[in-house]
Amino acid sequence: MKYQRPKGTADILPDEAVAWNYIESTAKKLFDNYRFHEIRTPIFENFEVFSRSAGDTSDIVTKEMYDFHDKGDRHITLRPEGTAGVVRAFVENKLYGPEHIKPVKLYYTGPMFRYERPQSGRLREFHQIGVEAFGSESPNLDVEVISMGMHLLKKLGIHNLKLVINTLGDQATRKAYRSALIAYLEPHFDELSEDSKVRLHKNPLRVLDSKDKDDQKLVADAPSILDYLTPESASHFETVKNLLETLQIDYQVDASMVRGLDYYNHTIFEIMANDKALGKGDVTVCAGGRYNGLVEELGGPETPGIGFGLGVERLLLLMQAQKAPLPTISPLDVYVVGIGDETKSETLKIVETIRNNGFSTDQDYLDRKPKSQFKTADRLNAKIVITLGNDELAQKVVNLKVMATGDEQQVKLEDVYDNFPKLFGKFLKK
Template identity: 60%
Template sequence: MSFQKPKGTVDILPSEVKTWQKIEGTARRVFSQYGYQGIRTPMFESYDVFVRSVGDTSDIVTKEMYDFEDKGGRRITLRPEGTAGVVRAYNENKLYGPEFPKPYKVYYMGPMFRYERPQSGRQREFHQIGVEALNSESPQVDVEVIDMALNLFKNYGVSNVKLVINSLGNDATRDSYRQALIDYLKPFYEKLSPDSQERLYKNPLRVLDSKDETDQKIVEKAPSILDYLDDYSSKYFEDVKRLLDELGIKYEVDSSMVRGLDYYTHTIFEIMSDSKAFGGKYTTVCAGGRYNGLMKELGGPEGGGIGFGLGVERLILLMQQENPDFSDETGLDVFITSADDKGNDLAFKLMHDLRMQGLKVDKDYEGVKLSTQIKEANRQNAKYYIVLGSNEVQSGKVTVNKFDSDEEINTSIDELKSNAVQLLK
């Protein structure tokens, strides 16, 4: 019998986890600068949470969700995205009370699940970093969220990105545009893909998001949603663009961009890169937008929200190309080698004392020869190594050797036990 990981999943090994941890730590630091706090929601939710929020005509619901009945007969879904669960938690825990700030700012990190064809940078279990600013409707909040996303990429050392924005307006906009889009697409009905034919009368905006090449050619000349914005939506979008200009943030407007989830309203955006990591073709690495109405749809009060999500796997592909030195390669502070049994006993005790001072320390456990131990210390990228044997045990004196120079520190074992951090500065 062969035991292998499920298709569409990967093992993230210790050599790679360093990069993941630094990516996550950088995100936490940047988000905290903007007043965001962490939130953790379940990896599975009621099926209805996603059908009501994401939309029953979206690819996620119709094709990609992992849903099943549990032993209690409840229909459960592994989360395919982060926003719906965060909004559900916000409502259920009544975080909209007067004692809580508006907007209520949170970030999350964790695995998501979609049943789709595995490909470079996207698996069936993938990992997402996202933020949500809840219970607020303001162009300033929209621009702050966009600014934060771009600042995050700056902190990742990735400058080869561009910002693309659009507005989906409000319900009045959608109603007007929906009919105009149906009227435009009806003559092309027989040429549309089966998915787009099914969506034409249910949710024609989904046709604009089709990945089918024929569909994409058909919608190239479709009417622009920006021509159907009502006065409020138009002013809102103009304010967003003005604020971006005032902050010196460059952007492009793409009136055909609709995003893949039904809950979006007003401002939507994507951060894209044409890095060699993606074959020089513009690929979305971060995306989000405003979702007024979602809180109420999931049983909460009236109130808007905006957020974004970025896939960590795709981000890592980008960073390997654009900032390959990002990974944290910091190794051990000290590796302790032993020349004999007495040295080995002392090494084990000294290792404990050094660790209690906050140092990263390891030793040999296999009893290999001394030269092999020193090679292992170098392989683990240790800054210093110490050789312990009967002489060091008897004298109480020790030499600390630095790997990248001829520097030696001659000291006592007692001094190392009590003051190693200062000695090794």
């Protein structure tokens, strides 16, 4: 039997993992500057965590979740997105308590799972980096989160970015707009897709997000939510726009944008890139928004929240296409060539000593001849090659070659053990 990875998954090999670590470490350093702190939640949660938060009319719940009953007949779901699990942890661990400084700022990284058609940069197992901030309704926090997302993408070398924003208003806004949207769509009921027919009276905003071409034509002339904003919602959105202008962050308003999850309200946003590596037209790289009400939905006190998420696979494709700087596996500092069985013990001791001094070091493990060992050192781009044969062992010395210059010298073993960083650190600067 030939074993293969499941459809929609990928192996991240060592050469690629270096780039992944770079993206994650860059994000973590930036988040730390904004005082966001890491949280790690389970890869699977109770089904209700996502069905209650994402909404029972969303594609994620109705079509894409990997859910099953475990041996205890508990309904379990592999997490399809990061926010709901973080909110559940926020509530369960009482991070809303007075001992926690508000807003509580958190970030996460890790795999997510959605059963959908695999495509470039979008797999069934995909990886997200996301942030969540709880405890403040301030438009300043909205703009801080948006700015942080833009800052991260630019820091990773992405250019030609476009920020698109909208508002879904407060509860009163959505109620009024819901009625207007249903009134507009009902005369076209027979023309709607089957999914949109189901959603029309449950959550008509989902129709605006339909991928069906006929639905898209119908909603092109639908009422705008911006015409139904309460004074409070309009003021919040106006402040967000003014603050973006203060920070000189260009943006466009798209009144038809609703995002794919039901928990959003007030400010929502998408950061897009136009690059053929991701497909035709503008493709979303980072997206998020405000979700006042989600904490209460999952059993907590009334607590506003806002956040964003971005997919690492899609980001990596974009970075490669735009030739953004990506690290590769670091060259080897030292390769130790041992010649003869009698040198094996001492060779291992040398290797471990140099490693303990903070330098990457390797040796032969296949009993190869000296010529093959030297070839391996060359393939690994070793900066220094140390050679130890029986004669050197008897004299308690090693031969050392600096590969960049070709300089060779004989060094006492005791100097390797006692003074290696001082003697050769200049050739091995990190």
